[in-house]
Amino acid sequence: MHMMPWIEATFNKENISYQSVRKNGKRCLVVVVSSYTVCIREENGGILLNAPIAENMPHVFASEALECYNQLSLQSQFFTFYAFEKSIWIKSFLPAAVTETKIGETVLFLLQRLSTILPEIEQTLKMLFEDE
Amino acid sequence: MEHWKEQLEKEGHPVFVRQSVEEKWVLTMLFPKCFPALPISIFPQGELTINVAIVYTVPRWKRKALLKLCNNLNAEMDVAKFILDDSGTLLLEYSGTHDMIDNAVPEIVGRFCDILEQALPRIFRILYGGLRRAA
Numbered sequence: 548m549h550m551m552p553w554i555e556a557t558f559n560k561e562n563i564s565y566q567s568v569r570k571n572g573k574r575c576l577v578v579v580v581s582s583y584t585v586c587i588r589e590e591n592g593g594i595l596l597n598a599p600i601a602e603n604m605p606h607v608f609a610s611e612a613l614e615c616y617n618q619l620s621l622q623s624q625f626f627t628f629y630a631f632e633k634s635i636w637i638k639s640f641l642p643a644a645v646t647e648t649k650i651g652e653t654v655l656f657l658l659q660r661l662s663t664i665l666p667e668i669e670q671t672l673k674m675l676f677e678d679e
Numbered sequence: 680m681e682h683w684k685e686q687l688e689k690e691g692h693p694v695f696v697r698q699s700v701e702e703k704w705v706l707t708m709l710f711p712k713c714f715p716a717l718p719i720s721i722f723p724q725g726e727l728t729i730n731v732a733i734v735y736t737v738p739r740w741k742r743k744a745l746l747k748l749c750n751n752l753n754a755e756m757d758v759a760k761f762i763l764d765d766s767g768t769l770l771l772e773y774s775g776t777h778d779m780i781d782n783a784v785p786e787i788v789g790r791f792c793d794i795l796e797q798a799l800p801r802i803f804r805i806l807y808g809g810l811r812r813a814a
Contacts, residue, residue, distance in 0.1 A: 590757055591757050591758075593757065593758070595757055608747060608750070610743050610746070613743070613746040613747055613749075613750055614746065616750060616753075617746055617749065617750075617762055617763055620753070620760050620762050621762050621763075621764060621765075624726055624774045624775065625774070625775060627753050627760040628753075629750045629751075629753040629754045630750055630754070631754045636754070638753075638757075640757040640758050640759075641779070642758060642780075642783040642786045642787055642790065643783075643786065644782045644783035644785075644786045645775070645779050645780050645782065645783040647782065648782070649778070649779065653779050656779075
């Protein structure tokens with residue numbers, strides 16, 4: 548199954564700007580959503596969308612911060628929030644069977660959701676790290 | 680009934696269906712062949728949510744360690760999220776709209792089994808590791 552051409556075709560149709568880059572040897576489509584750089588790539592037979600939403604942050608593994616990612620993930624239907632190294636990330640995974648018929652449409656839907664929630668998330672994280 | 684019920688049964692997962700009268704949605708209980716003690720629930724009304732409750736009440740003093748582990752598992756694994764809900768239950772969950780994930784229910788259930796196989800020893804180490812040391 549070749550999933551990336553589906554996404555490219557949808558992006559072209561919808562006039563969405565994207566770049567095709569290679570990260571760690573894997574092809575990745577990069578789209579900017581609300582000033583965040585979202586990477587879309589094939590991973591373990593599905594499609595993974597992920598983006599760092601705060602980089603080079605202090606204390607990303609502090610109790611309050613871990614509680615915050617858990618709460619955000621709990622409240623979000625489509626996304627998971629987590630810390631990795633010194634950054635906070637958001638991700639969503641679409642298994643192959645999800646994407647087979649509706650791949651482009653679903654990726655567009657997720658990007659739209661991201662543009663809606665990211666400004667709010669930004670505020671939440673700002674408050675969390677300001678309080679520290 | 681959703682087409683995935685039949686497919687799951689064909690793959691060896693017995694499916695039990697229960698109707699919740701109050702909520703008016705169908706709760707489908709699956710007992711995957713790989714983890715018979717962990718029923719996977721599917722809530723097919725409105726959003727489609729698939730989850731498995733791994734630990735019902737996480738002790739307060741284990742919460743931070745488990746949150747850290749959930750974070751690391753979420754960073755490592757693509758499908759599903761590990762979360763602690765408001766009642767203190769540790770869940771493995773995948774959620775989406777009907778439109779998006781209806782066809783993928785059997786695939787997600789299969790992936791849950793793989794994820795659990797990797798994650799359960801790490802979860803149990805946190806929950807019971809201290810006890811063993813104390814004994």
